[in-house]
Amino acid sequence: MRTRCAVLICLLVSGAVAGPQAQETRRPRSEALPPELPGPLFIPDRTPRLGPENFRLTTDGRILRIRQQLPTTPDDEFTPISELPPDERLPAAPMLVGAYAFVALAIFAYLVSLSRRLQGVAREIARLEAQIKRP
Amino acid sequence: MSFLRILWLILRKDLTVEIRSGEIALTALLFAVSCVLVFAFAFVRQGVPPDGAAAAVLWIAVLFAGTLALGRTFDRERQSETLRALLLAPAARPAVYAGKLAGIVALMLGIELLLVPLTAFLFQDPLFAHPVWLAAILLTGTLGFASVGTLFAAMLVRARSRDMLLPVLLYPISVPVIIASVQGTDALLQPEINVAVLRFWVTLLTCFDVVFVTLALWTFEALMTES
Amino acid sequence: MTRDHDDISLPGWFLPAAAICGLMFAASPVLIAYTPYEAEMGLVQKIFYYHLPAAWMFLLGGIVCGVASARYLRSRSARHDRVAWAAAELIVLFGAITLVTGPLWARKTWGVWWTWDVRLTSSLVSWLIAVAYLLVRRYGGPGSDRLGAGLALFGMANVPFIYISVNFWRTIHPLTTVVPTLPTSFGIPLWFCTFTFLLLFVLLLRLRVRLEAQRARLDTLYLSLDE
Numbered sequence: 253m254r255t256r257c258a259v260l261i262c263l264l265v266s267g268a269v270a271g272p273q274a275q276e277t278r279r280p281r282s283e284a285l286p287p288e289l290p291g292p293l294f295i296p297d298r299t300p301r302l303g304p305e306n307f308r309l310t311t312d313g314r315i316l317r318i319r320q321q322l323p324t325t326p327d328d329e330f331t332p333i334s335e336l337p338p339d340e341r342l343p344a345a346p347m348l349v350g351a352y353a354f355v356a357l358a359i360f361a362y363l364v365s366l367s368r369r370l371q372g373v374a375r376e377i378a379r380l381e382a383q384i385k386r387p
Numbered sequence: 388m389s390f391l392r393i394l395w396l397i398l399r400k401d402l403t404v405e406i407r408s409g410e411i412a413l414t415a416l417l418f419a420v421s422c423v424l425v426f427a428f429a430f431v432r433q434g435v436p437p438d439g440a441a442a443a444v445l446w447i448a449v450l451f452a453g454t455l456a457l458g459r460t461f462d463r464e465r466q467s468e469t470l471r472a473l474l475l476a477p478a479a480r481p482a483v484y485a486g487k488l489a490g491i492v493a494l495m496l497g498i499e500l501l502l503v504p505l506t507a508f509l510f511q512d513p514l515f516a517h518p519v520w521l522a523a524i525l526l527t528g529t530l531g532f533a534s535v536g537t538l539f540a541a542m543l544v545r546a547r548s549r550d551m552l553l554p555v556l557l558y559p560i561s562v563p564v565i566i567a568s569v570q571g572t573d574a575l576l577q578p579e580i581n582v583a584v585l586r587f588w589v590t591l592l593t594c595f596d597v598v599f600v601t602l603a604l605w606t607f608e609a610l611m612t613e614s
Numbered sequence: 615m616t617r618d619h620d621d622i623s624l625p626g627w628f629l630p631a632a633a634i635c636g637l638m639f640a641a642s643p644v645l646i647a648y649t650p651y652e653a654e655m656g657l658v659q660k661i662f663y664y665h666l667p668a669a670w671m672f673l674l675g676g677i678v679c680g681v682a683s684a685r686y687l688r689s690r691s692a693r694h695d696r697v698a699w700a701a702a703e704l705i706v707l708f709g710a711i712t713l714v715t716g717p718l719w720a721r722k723t724w725g726v727w728w729t730w731d732v733r734l735t736s737s738l739v740s741w742l743i744a745v746a747y748l749l750v751r752r753y754g755g756p757g758s759d760r761l762g763a764g765l766a767l768f769g770m771a772n773v774p775f776i777y778i779s780v781n782f783w784r785t786i787h788p789l790t791t792v793v794p795t796l797p798t799s800f801g802i803p804l805w806f807c808t809f810t811f812l813l814l815f816v817l818l819l820r821l822r823v824r825l826e827a828q829r830a831r832l833d834t835l836y837l838s839l840d841e
Contacts, residue, residue, distance in 0.1 A: 347722050351661040351715040352643065355668070358714075359814070362707050366821055373828040380835040535768065542764060547755035555749055556761075559742040560768050563775035595775050602771055609687040610764045 390485070393478045397486025401460075402493065411459050412494060419452035419502050427509045441512035442572035446528070446565060448502055453495050453532055454554050457540040460491065465544045480608040484537065488600070491533045499525055512576050520575055520585055527592035528568035534596060535560050538603045542610050567591045621693065621827030624820070632817055638810040645803045661719040663803050667811035668711040669737070674815065675705035676740060679747075680770030683763035692830060693823075695759050698766055700822035702747045704815060709741035735780045736773070743769040 388396075405412050426444040430437050464470040473483050503521070507514040514521060539556050543549040558565075571588035574581060646663050679701035686694035716734065717727045728734065743765065750762050 344722050347718045348660055351664065351718045354714050354718075355664050355711050358707060358711050362703075362818070366818070366825065370821070370825050370828065373825065373832055377828065377832055377835060380832070380839060384835065384839060538764065538768075539761075542757070542761045543754075545755070545757055546750075546761060548753045552750060552754060555746045556765055559739055559746055560765070560772055562739045563772065563779040566779040591775070591779060598771060598775075599768070602768065606687060606764060606767065610760050 388478060390479060390482045393482035394486045394489060397473070397483060398489040398493070401487070401490035404463075405490075405494065411456050411463075412497060414459070415452045415456040415494070416498050416501060418455055419448045419498050420505060422448040422451055423502065423506055423509060431509070436510040436512075439512075439573050439576060441506050441510035441514060442569050442576060444510060445502060445506045445514075445572060446569050448506070449495065449499060449529070450532065450558075450561070450565065452498050452502075453491075453529075453536060454557060456494055456498075457491060457533075457536045457557075458550055458553055460487075460494075461540045461544050462549075470541070470544055474611060480611060481604040484541070484603060484607040487541065488533055488537045488603075491537050492530055495529045495533060496525070499529065514572070514576065517575055517580060520580070520589070521572070523589050524568060524571040524575070524585075524592070527589060527596055528564055528571075530596045531564040531568075531592055531599065532557075532561050534599045534603055538607065538610070541607075563595055564592065567595070621696065621823050622831060624824060628817065628820060631813060635810060635813045635817060638806070638813070642803070642807050642810055645806055649803050659719075659723075661715050663807045665712060665715040665719060666804065667808040668708045668715065670808060671708040671811050671815045672705060672712050672737070672741075674812075675701045675708060676744075676770060676773070678819070679705060679744070679766045683766035683770075686763050687760070687767070695763070696823045696826035697819070698763060699751055699826060700819050702744050702751075702762070702766065703822055704818055705744040706741065706748060707818075708811075708815070709737065709744060712737060713741060730780070732777060732781045736776045739776050740769065740773060743772070 423444055426440075426447070427436070430440050430444070461470070464473075474480070476483075503514055503525070506512070536553075536557050539560075540553055543553055543556075546552060567588045571585060571592070574584045574588065642663070646660050649660070649663075651659070679698050682694045682698035682701060685691070686698055713734075716737075720729070721727050747762050747765050747769070750765060751758050754761050
């Protein structure tokens with residue numbers, strides 16, 4: 253017990269000491285390399301940055317947020333992707349991944365359903381055959 | 388007995404029952420009128436009906452009333468066991484189908500006789516501007532819907548959940564009839580009618596009627612025979 | 615009885631074919647990833663390699679179901695009925711895949727999830743007819759086999775009418791001539807995926823027919839138990 257406590261205290265102390273020292277001794281990044289990307293757990297902040305132009309003061313003292321009216325296209329007309337402004341273009345990867353995931357899910361769900369039905373019927377057949385064989 | 392004689396006998400039987408009791412005709416008619424009124428309340432805003440709504444409303448009401456009439460007609464046959472008697476009679480099965488089809492078409496056309504003026508009145512659309520074209524579309528559209536409906540309703544007579552299954556089977560198969568009838572009627576309501584467009588829709592409806600009546604006559608025996 | 619036994623026991627080629635199908639499915643994303651990007655549509659175009667084979671299996675299922683239903687009505691052989699029911703389930707499966715992957719591709723390329731053009735509308739209506747078939751088989755009660763066969767036959771005959779009637783509306787679906795003009799680099803993964811889906815179709819059909827044959831055997835056992 254005492255040995256384990258001693259080992260634990262040594263580990264904590266060494267981590268506290270070694271951490272700052274490791275950062276100081278890191279080699280400076282070469283200028284030629286592109287800037288470092290944020291780490292894997294970085295989630296970009298996509299909340300809209302609103303400025304004074306997004307709000308309006310009414311005559312009775314209320315503050316209203318102005319919502320941009322996008323030009324609506326009728327349902328039966330399409331705009332090719334090349335003619336859409338850049339901020340209206342959707343990312344392709346979620347669509348592709350969604351499509352492939354749906355295909356896999358649908359085929360898997362059907363296989364599971366079929367397998368369950370087959371097993372159910374096979375069980376019932378075995379039960380009935382056993383019942384018939386009994387005198 | 389000849390095909391036409393059997394057709395006439397069955398048609399006469401259905402019309403006689405209907406004239407005496409008036410059950411299906413009156414209830415289907417009232418349902419169709421209520422349907423058109425509901426659509427009028429839903430679509431007419433501040434007394435102004437939307438453009439071109441009359442065609443859609445008319446055909447939706449005809450379809451719904453027709454479905455009810457089909458279901459009830461064959462339900463009555465089942466309750467009295469008359470369908471079994473018809474099938475046992477020494478009559479060609481296709482003739483039995485044709486007789487029932489004629490009865491349903493007559494019933495639906497009777498409902499449309501009241502429905503068309505009512506829709507024209509409530510939606511303020513000139514449905515009677517070209518009566519010959521209107522009659523052609525009504526006749527071919529009704530025949531197309533009834534040809535498939537009569538066959539499915541006859542097959543569903545002994546089925547469970549027949550009331551739910553009839554629309555489920557009938558509406559997807561009737562999609563070309565619905566599209567052609569509504570588009571054809573809509574084309575009639577334009578200020579300047581395009582005869583080529585009207586001719587296209589009436590021709591499509593006629594082809595549909597010919598193909599599906601033939602298919603129904605051909606398969607009625609196989610579908611109604613108990614194995 | 616021998617036919618039932620033939621359908622219950624899986625053929626010798628089944629397991630090797632299933633293994634090959636599984637491997638091909640695992641390999642297909644890798645093959646697709648190495649295909650060059652299409653100039654206009656970019657990454658999202660790669661949905662095409664699953665969407666088009668699924669659409670073809672959807673069509674194939676329709677043909678198999680229609681033909682099997684027609685043969686069932688003529689011969690009353692239980693085997694044809696089983697094949698028709700199995701094919702209808704596969705129409706619903708591959709139809710769902712087509713109708714979901716299509717809009718996902720369309721949203722990126724065309725800017726809309728859905729549009730009422732010929733191919734999409736016809737596919738949706740045909741898919742609804744297949745769903746109606748499954749509902750009839752499940753809830754129709756006695757005689758639902760013939761009812762389903764009639765529905766499948768009418769559904770198959772209806773396809774050209776649905777197509778022609780919807781065709782009057784504007785279409786933005788790619789023309790079929792897109793496929794023959796694809797360069798080899800696009801063609802190889804397409805045909806690979808098509809063959810994979812075809813193999814899957816055949817395997818699932820066989821397995822589903824086996825389920826029906828098992829159910830028929832179960833019914834026979836119940837009957838012999840009652841005796």
